[in-house]
Amino acid sequence: MTAGSAEVDATVVGAGPNGLAAAVTLARAGLSVRVFERAANPGGGAATAELTLPGFRHDVCSAVHPLAFESRFFREFELTRRVPFAVPEISFAHPLDGGRAGIAYRDLERTAERLGVDGKAYARLLRPLVERSTRVADFTGDTLLRIPRDIPTALAFGLAALEQGGPLWNARFREDAAPAMLTGVASHTILPLPGLATAGAGLALTAYAHGKGWPIPIGGSQSIIDAMVDDLLAHGGELVTDHDVTSLDELPNSRVTLLDVTPRALSRIAGDRMPERYRRALGRFRYGNAVAKVDFALSEPVPWSNEELGRAGTLHLGGTRAEIAAAENAVAHGTLSESPYVLVSQPSVFDDTRAPAGQHTLWTYTHVPAASRADRSEAVIRQIERFAPGFRDTILGMSSRTAIDVEHHNPNYPRGDISAGTPDLAQLLRRPVLSPDPWRTPMSGIYLCGASTTPGPGVHGLAGWHAALSALRNDFGTSALPVLATDRASGRE
Incomplete structure (x- = not known):
């Protein structure tokens, strides 16, 4: 040819x-x-680059890769034979006030056991998708205009998204941990809540979390x-x-x-x-709203109130489902939340190539209106301190980027929209x-x-x-x- x-x-x-x-x-x-x-x-x-201090390597945008194991391209490419990954036992965690937390283990049943009265409802919602996580990835990884090859998977996915993307999203739950966990993942989309697209993305990512996990590439x-x-x-x-x-x-x-x-x-x-x-x-x-990113060089691991949070590859900060929805809907209306949703990853806990011995890197971002020039470092620190008192004292260095800075670094993120x-x-x-x-x-x-x-x-x-x-x-x-x-x-x- x-x-x-x-x-x-x-x-x-x-x-x-x-x-x-x-x-x-x-x-x-x-x-x-x-x-x-x-x-x-x-x-x-x-x-990946040194953004804070020499020897501290930070991921410039994406840090944790739920699709590294599930994407059909990466499966065909045999990525796992080329790149070593750490796969945390806890895919993601969601701290709540009072030292409580929703913990998403790779094991769905173990996760459900820890969720108490809502455990069975959480497992019933996710099990059909977790058992078909690769098929979910194949269905969502192609144009939705084509007839799905796996109709049962598409139907299960669609019904779950209709529930979690509409006014009945709380109907199956009685407590706050399980719905907060689902909302924390759905909020990756930078969209108003609830919504069909947020629910669909959140359910797919949660299925991967309980299927093969959310891997972190070494290096x-x-x-x-x-x-x-x-x-x-x-x-x-x-x-x-x-x-x-x-x-x-x-x-x-x-x-x-x-x-x-x-x-x-x-x-x-x-x-x-x-x-x-x-x-x-x-x-x-149409282009969407944006992120403001804050990276930290730390003298020690984040001092989470709940020690189990230190074993999570990803954390979603912001409190209850209602609190996170309020923060995300504020961004959708062009304003900044005083208690923002913050996405957090601490890769150096699993990969000692990221920081000098005994020290750590911390990756965070929060959502802001498109083209925002707001420096959100203080808001991010306050939200982390809410669940990890004393965090501020561990900070050795910091790199903060506004939405405009994010666009300047990568023009594929118009006005800071990392979803392009x-x-x-x-x-x-x-x-x-x-x-x-x-x-x-x-x-x-x-x-x-x-x-x-x-x-x-x-x-x-x-x-x-x-x-x-x-x-x-x-x-x-x-x-x-x-x-x-x-x-x-x-x-x-």
Whole structure:
């Protein structure tokens, strides 16, 4: 499959997880591939860097990877054979006042036992999804316009989402821990609560938590990126960093071009090549609210009031379901909460490569209105102190980024939107346009492959993989799935 007069068969813009997934897939199909990355190092939303003090390595965006074991792309790529992971016994935890907490063990039954009167109800809700967690990942990892291959899984998922996404979301529960746990996970979406899309995302992530767990890559998220770059280079691909692409005219002649960018950026880069009707369709794509991120270098582990919280890979702070819903709905209305929802991970508890001996890193973010310039470090510290008195005294260094800072670091996060587009139900169906092949544009050989396309945000590589498969079908005439498994050529067994 050569490209005639083309300099390379395929050009990819962006070396984040999706761009690299596309590049790896095309290189494995025997094509010559060249990747251009704006930053000095590849990674995008999965980069790792020293953000606070020397020797403290922090994940720049994503830290914990629920889809590392469940994404079909990563399963085909055999990621677990390439990257070592820590899989905490406690996938996530949800502290409540008075030293109480909801603890999500990988073992669903153990989790239910600890939830008391609500344990059976929690297990009944989650068990059908936990038992089919990989099928849930496959169903949610494709465009929702296609008829699901596994109808029973889709029905079970849909019924659970209807319950937890509507006014009856509290009907099955009597106490506060179980609903708070579900709300803490659903709030990853940065959407109002309750809602169908928040419920769906939360239920899927919770199913993965009790299925295979929420893994943490040893060495940081960059380890995932490094494995993908290694495979790309081993199969003849090229990576060019420090190269900001502002126009399609700047790229080498190639049969196909795949862009790991937002629809807004594509419109700018494509210029007059883009049909006006498609430009208008992309102009209707909506971007959402944002995150403010705070990273900490610590002298010791976080002094949680409930010691069991120290064994959790991820924590959701904010209190009860009602409190978190109030905080998230405030953001949806353009205001800041005085008691915000805070997502927390302490990877150095499981990975001693993250900090100097005896010291620790702490990763946090909270939600803010789009384009907010608010520094939320004090609000985050206060919320952590609520459940870990004395935390402030452990802080050695801190890096705080506003929503505008987040966008400046990565233009794929417009106004700080790390989802690269509101992931509500309408835009899960129309991401970025309503089409059974949303990665393909009306411009010949041009594809979108970023988080603004199906299946949406997260480190899963699926948008890039789907876009590459679409390019192989439409421009190279093959529907065969390239073999992505490890081999001797990649230098890994």
